[in-house]
Amino acid sequence: MSLPHFYLDNQVLADEADEVFLLRLAEDDAKHARVLRLAPGEHIAVIDAAQDYFECEIVSFDRDACCVRIAQKIESESNGATVVLVQGIAKGDKMDGIIRHATEIGVAGFVPFSCERSIVKLDAKKAASRTARWRTIAKSAAMQSGQTRVPEVLEPTGLAGVREMAGNATAVLVCWEEERSTSIRRALCEAMRGRTLGPEGARVLVVVGPEGGLCETEVKAICGENRFASTVSLGASILRTETAGLIAPALVLYELGGLQ
Numbered sequence: 001m002s003l004p005h006f007y008l009d010n011q012v013l014a015d016e017a018d019e020v021f022l023l024r025l026a027e028d029d030a031k032h033a034r035v036l037r038l039a040p041g042e043h044i045a046v047i048d049a050a051q052d053y054f055e056c057e058i059v060s061f062d063r064d065a066c067c068v069r070i071a072q073k074i075e076s077e078s079n080g081a082t083v084v085l086v087q088g089i090a091k092g093d094k095m096d097g098i099i100r101h102a103t104e105i106g107v108a109g110f111v112p113f114s115c116e117r118s119i120v121k122l123d124a125k126k127a128a129s130r131t132a133r134w135r136t137i138a139k140s141a142a143m144q145s146g147q148t149r150v151p152e153v154l155e156p157t158g159l160a161g162v163r164e165m166a167g168n169a170t171a172v173l174v175c176w177e178e179e180r181s182t183s184i185r186r187a188l189c190e191a192m193r194g195r196t197l198g199p200e201g202a203r204v205l206v207v208v209g210p211e212g213g214l215c216e217t218e219v220k221a222i223c224g225e226n227r228f229a230s231t232v233s234l235g236a237s238i239l240r241t242e243t244a245g246l247i248a249p250a251l252v253l254y255e256l257g258g259l260q
Helices: 027-036 092-106 124-147 158-169 185-194 216-221 241-254
Strands: 004-005 020-022 043-047 055-062 066-074 082-088 111-113 172-177 203-208 229-232
Touching: 004 020, 004 027, 004 124, 027 124, 043 066, 082 092, 082 158, 082 241, 092 111, 092 124, 092 241, 111 124, 111 158, 158 203, 158 216, 172 185, 172 241, 185 229, 185 241, 203 241, 216 229
Parallel strands: 004 043, 082 111, 082 203, 172 203, 172 229
Antiparallel strands: 020 066, 043 055, 055 066
16 A cells, blocks of 8 residues: 655755654645544655655654654656646636646646637636646645656746747647647657657657647647657547547656556
8 A cells, every 4th residue: 555645845854853853744735644644653655845755654643743753765766758748728627637637647747728729718817826726636636646746737828838848848749630640659759769868858748739629820839849849649539638638648658668
């Protein structure tokens, strides 16, 4: 059985001088710990602010304080490629589900993309509120699925922001219904061929449109920023945006060894 996972924003466990010390949990983590009714002697997994991974033993616990000792430092396995999902903002609660489930499979980051065909248009206040909600969902999903990191969720951005990110990526895969022949496997093979870095150092951007899909102008603009960018097909079926937002990064992770 996997250990409950907790993430520290401002505490580095290697800096703790005492054998037993207070774990400075964020408010939501402390609430989660209370729900679990953690007791002395139980063990938890802690990822600290330095992204180091520890197994800790609970020494004492009450509503206001959790004191632990380090049982062992765990050398986490390589996370492999960094896969970032650029998701066209979808309506309703679809974004919640996409972020939750994609976090569970190991997506490292999310970029909500305000597309030309996005039905939902967010002003600055709504964008900030939605981003806070999505970050909470990502953290909760990471805790539940035992991820060694919480995905980064950026604030919604437009085409200019996505183009800038595309220029710095190892590979960019734009899911587009007009593409008929190029698969994710083929696009990745072509992008990685002749590169000195392996999957561990790769940063792959996966772009999925909203309900109405991406327009041709957006596709060309994004692909034009990186010579290792390609439009890709997800098969003969036209998938819903919330389905494509999970299937596409899952296929990328699988092809790069992340789900094996």
